[in-house]
């Protein structure tokens with residue numbers, strides 16, 4: 001290697017970080033030769049501690065409803081949700097996230113059921129915390145399960161209004177926290193909601209309730225199956241582009257995260273997951289705070305559909321997709337694969 005080469009522009013940057021070696025001095029295949037040495041040099045690791053399991057709850061007893069666009073995922077009544085929570089704890093999954101599918105008759109323009117302390121999600125949280133106190137419970141803070149327009153905030157003149165929505169969202173987070181929820185996770189994308197939620201929790205003496213902000217949440221078509229699962233597909237008028245982020249943007253995600261940290265978020269989330277791993281990497285590198293990602297319903301559906309057709313090996317694509325999140329810098333992943341992944345990882 002001539003020293004002259006080192007000082008050519010463009011070569012310098014590379015040579016500072018990577019030794020300029022070549023085959024046969026370097027053979028990158030050498031450490032890949034054996035399982036033991038591949039394990040020894042693995043840069044990332046996926047464990048059950050990285051998983052959060054999202055679950056859907058419905059009214060009733062012993063009710064188990066298939067979700068057509070998410071094969072293998074079901075809506076469960078509270079009694080069966082508690083069983084699933086026990087299963088999660090037995091598998092070592094640290095936390096579950098509960099999403100309610102409420103009867104259409106309870107959906108109103110003002111979303112008042114969202115702040116009813118006896119609503120489905122609050123009863124579900126209380127039942128799970130009573131049965132499995134050591135399992136972390138996360139609740140989504142957004143009006144869509146309770147809103148007759150299918151939106152995450154209040155609609156006035158065809159627009160989702162910000163400040164009025166924030167007020168009700170702060171009350172919603174409070175009833176969830178009072179029901180025993182450990183982490184409130186605002187997924188609504190209104191401006192200023194983290195500050196309002198933090199203030200309402202502090203005022204109520206609930207200073208140890210954590211806020212996981214869906215900070216960089218994109219207006220994505222990958223949420224389709226989820227909206228079937230919570231029954232908001234039919235209700236939703238228009239789209240969510242005036243509050244969720246434009247998939248074209250990346251710098252803006254950093255501004256969203258910065259604001260949410262300043263307002264009191266303990267952890268932030270990027271959503272969807274697989275098509276947005278670049279955002280996960282940027283957020284983690286810029287802020288170095290707990291960064292979660294959501295492998296959303298459409299991502300699950302597409303992997304599952306291919307696997308059910310025999311086109312992909314389910315176990316392998318599942319673990320590979322989850323490792324992708326770790327490699328991108330995620331600290332944990334919300335995934336419908338959580339129990340299946342946990343079983344494989346615990347082997």
Ligand SMILES: NCc1[nH]cc(CCC(=O)O)c1CC(=O)O
Pocket residue numbers: 140142144152187188222223224225226227240295296297298
């Ligand atoms: N605010 C509701 C919410 N919370 C989580 C998801 C999507 C989760 C998934 O697709 O798995 C959505 C859907 C949406 O914003 O329309």
